[in-house]
Amino acid sequence: MALTQEDFVGAVAKLNDLTRRQVIKWSPCDPPRRAVTGAIGLALSGLSDEVAQAFEAFHEGRIVRVSRYAGQGGGILGLKPDRYILDVRDEDGNAMFEFPGVAGISDLFQSVRTQRLDIEGFIKKLVAG
Amino acid sequence: MDLVGLSYWSSWASLISLAVAAWNTYLILRIKAGIVLNVTLEPMLIRLKENSAELNRQLMYYEVNHHRFSEVAGICEADVKALRRRLGFIKSRFVRGPLRSMRTFRRDRSAANAQVVYASLLQVCQHVANMLEERRITG
Numbered sequence: 001m002a003l004t005q006e007d008f009v010g011a012v013a014k015l016n017d018l019t020r021r022q023v024i025k026w027s028p029c030d031p032p033r034r035a036v037t038g039a040i041g042l043a044l045s046g047l048s049d050e051v052a053q054a055f056e057a058f059h060e061g062r063i064v065r066v067s068r069y070a071g072q073g074g075g076i077l078g079l080k081p082d083r084y085i086l087d088v089r090d091e092d093g094n095a096m097f098e099f100p101g102v103a104g105i106s107d108l109f110q111s112v113r114t115q116r117l118d119i120e121g122f123i124k125k126l127v128a129g
Numbered sequence: 130m131d132l133v134g135l136s137y138w139s140s141w142a143s144l145i146s147l148a149v150a151a152w153n154t155y156l157i158l159r160i161k162a163g164i165v166l167n168v169t170l171e172p173m174l175i176r177l178k179e180n181s182a183e184l185n186r187q188l189m190y191y192e193v194n195h196h197r198f199s200e201v202a203g204i205c206e207a208d209v210k211a212l213r214r215r216l217g218f219i220k221s222r223f224v225r226g227p228l229r230s231m232r233t234f235r236r237d238r239s240a241a242n243a244q245v246v247y248a249s250l251l252q253v254c255q256h257v258a259n260m261l262e263e264r265r266i267t268g
Contacts, residue, residue, distance in 0.1 A: 005255060005259070006252060006255075009248075009251050009252050009255050010248065010252075012251070013244075013247065013248035013251050014248075016185065017244050017248075020188055020189055102251075102255055103178070103181070103251045103252075103254040103255040103258065104181070104251040104254075106182070107181060107182055107185040107251075110182065110185060110186070111185060111189065114186075114189050119190070120190075
């Protein structure tokens, strides 16, 4: 049976839940390489002002990666909104499957960042110390 | 034409004019509802996204944040109900599941039910985003 958009939204929500419950542990990694094609693409890639941040986790035999591209400024059109990408990568860092841009990926990224902060450990150390 | 014939035709004309007036009223109400929906759909989506992000933050340490989660979930429920009213019975079928999960959460405010509320709200956000995209294309 074909996957529906609801399935992807549900999968992102489930990943988020597992992240919050510390079942999945994320670590920083390199963001996915963007495909640059032709001379114009190569020239424009140098002008890109996006700052990328990515985290990866090993789950169910696959490497899942969530990345954020934060636009610094959008010229005459104003600020560029942040873009979030969730993909499954291979050992070389190439994205093998990219999730569609469904709701919840930005929330997942925030949960990963909060997990990396380890607020619980910090509070427990403060209380114990 | 005699008076009896004239009265017969005028009765029919008044009935037809009544039907036309009712049809016009229906069209005016439909256009008004369409305008309200078009104007409010995007702010509604932004609000739902902001609230889902807030719910996600509160879920992180749910045991200490459950009061705030309940507050935001209540706001979300009001927004989803407004969406149901504006979309009408048929088009708003997708909000039944989320509203059911919110009712369940009100009875039992466990972390598992809170997670279901958050996940179902994401589905609503996705549906509204799709509708907005379709409306941008079709006008």
